[in-house]
Amino acid sequence: MQRTAKSAIVVGAGVIGQTSAFRLARAGFSVTMFDPSPGHGATYAAAGMIAPSAEIAPGEEENYVLQLRALPSWRSLSVELSEVTDHQVDIFETGTLVVGWDGSDRRLMSQYAQIAADFNAEIRSVSRNTSPEMFEGISGRITDGIFIGGDAWLDPDQAMRIVGSANERLGVRLVHETIQSIRTTPDGVEAISAEGEYRASIGILATGAEHLPHGAEVTSENVVRPVRGMTVRVRGIDRSAQPTIRAFVHGHFFYMVSRPGGYCVLGATSDERRDPIIELGETQRLLRDALDVVPALDSAAILDSRVGLRPASKDLRPFFEVLAGGRWAWSSGHYRHGVTLAPLAALDALEFAVATT
Ligand SMILES: Cc1cc2nc3c(=O)[nH]c(=O)nc-3n(C[C@H](O)[C@H](O)[C@H](O)COP(=O)(O)OP(=O)(O)OC[C@H]3O[C@@H](n4cnc5c(N)ncnc54)[C@H](O)[C@@H]3O)c2cc1C
Missing domain, CATH: 3.50.50.60 (FAD/NAD(P)-binding domain)
Structure with missing residues (x-):
């Protein structure tokens, strides 16, 4: 050339x-x-x-x-x-709903809320009683959470x-x-x-x-340095009009981004290695977290799982x-x-x- x-x-x-x-x-x-x-x-x-x-x-x-x-x-x-x-690239400004699974996960959620407040982020407490639509598909044992405005997603x-x-x-x-x-x-x-x-x-x-x-x-x-991560895509429930779910569950982080038509991205694992193989164990743990937090995914169809290396600086x-x-x-x-x-x-x-x- x-x-x-x-x-x-x-x-x-x-x-x-x-x-x-x-x-x-x-x-x-x-x-x-x-x-x-x-x-x-x-x-x-x-x-x-x-x-x-x-x-x-x-x-x-x-x-x-x-x-x-x-x-x-x-x-x-x-x-x-x-x-x-x-x-156009479609950008969905749905915000995020942060929830916690058990007592210790809820403490992590509260710590997150404190940090977010220190950053002056746009957050407010929500509950299943006051905002039932936000909790659609989410386990009945999760009764409250934190709504974050201003967050968005694209495909x-x-x-x-x-x-x-x-x-x-x-x-x-x-x-x-x-x-x-x-x-x-x-x-x-x-x-x-x-x-x-x-x-x-x-x-x-x-x-x-x-x-x-x-x-x-x-x-x-x-x-x-590479920080490996894996996501699973399923076709299940359509929560695309609702906030993205972020959960503290069993001490891990779990999220679900829901797109129109029921396409959901479940994520994500995080570990420091280059290995591009998707392991059964990590998939099982991610899906267990997903089903605990969003039992409505029980009959969702698995579409694929993808792995990538996040480029992390010092x-x-x-x-x-x-x-x-x-x-x-x-x-x-x-x-x-x-x-x-x-x-x-x-x-x-x-x-x-x-x-x-
Ligand atoms: C599981 C997971 C979930 C994530 N979720 C989000 C999210 O929700 N929001 C968000 O903002 N970010 C997210 N990220 C982070 C985001 O994906 C990365 O930060 C971003 O993709 C990095 O883009 P990149 O173009 O630098 O790297 P890459 O997408 O890795 O692209 C680098 C490209 O360079 C090519 N390449 C490398 N070396 C050479 C060479 N010598 N010659 C020619 N080509 C070469 C590779 O083939 C590759 O295609 C996520 C990452 C992971 C792993």
Whole structure:
């Protein structure tokens, strides 16, 4: 590939790579994106929650503030995508209902409520008596909970289809190859696969939790470790007009995102390893938690289960690092919020590309 005046290479076609490619292509860059299995990294397993308040964790104040910007960014991105494809990404602003299963789970729920209040999140106590519709399908032993306003969700499969189609229309070239090494030249970048060498003015590494290609000179500051997670998809009950359920159950975290038509995403496991195998035991524990909290799922049909590696940085914050030489940048560390933060990561990529070319 010959370099044109404004050209970019994007390595990795997960949600971060695809949205970055869209921003660059829309700004007039000639973009080539590389991925041996586009969209089948962490993005494939994601539930699609844009849930800054439900995801609140002590010490993650900056993440929280960043995520609050994500929902308006997704709305604008969705409008821009529809200008190119005639299709919008549907964003459902249902909020979240947090509940606890037994006494100790309810104590965890109260601790969460305290932290959320400290963050000034939009929360209020709700009960089965006052808001019966919110508790539809949920076990009768759960009689109260905390409602979080402002949280939303989208379907990552739909979002990836629409961004992918927009990129195709904007002329983004998708090459199904693994980039093995990268280089910086005096006036641009090179990416090398087993099949060939490719050149452009700038390059973005959006490789999620995978190892970087050889030659990527990163600072010692940023390291990414994989936090594996698994979700199960079922067709069962339609709670799409109700808040996403988040439960503390048997000391674990469980969530259920319900889409129109009864498609539900149940999640998620979390452990620090790279193994892509989905184990029977973890599936059994997740489904036990699901059935305890939402017994109405008893006759749901299992559709599939998916596993992915969340890219976690040392401080659990996303980063956009410009590498030595100034023409490659590494966009990662989005951990459990990559779908949420993708439109913001794409803006970082655009800002870098414009400043560098
Ligand atoms: C179970 C689970 C549930 C989640 N739920 C949510 C959620 O509800 N909301 C939310 O916001 N986030 C969620 N996340 C987090 C989110 O999925 C990730 O943060 C996000 O997908 C990261 O996107 P990415 O593009 O960086 O990585 P990925 O999606 O992993 O994409 C990286 C891509 O790079 C490619 N690649 C790697 N190396 C190379 C190379 N050398 N050459 C070419 N291609 C390469 C890979 O093939 C892959 O396709 C969840 C994650 C998991 C695992």
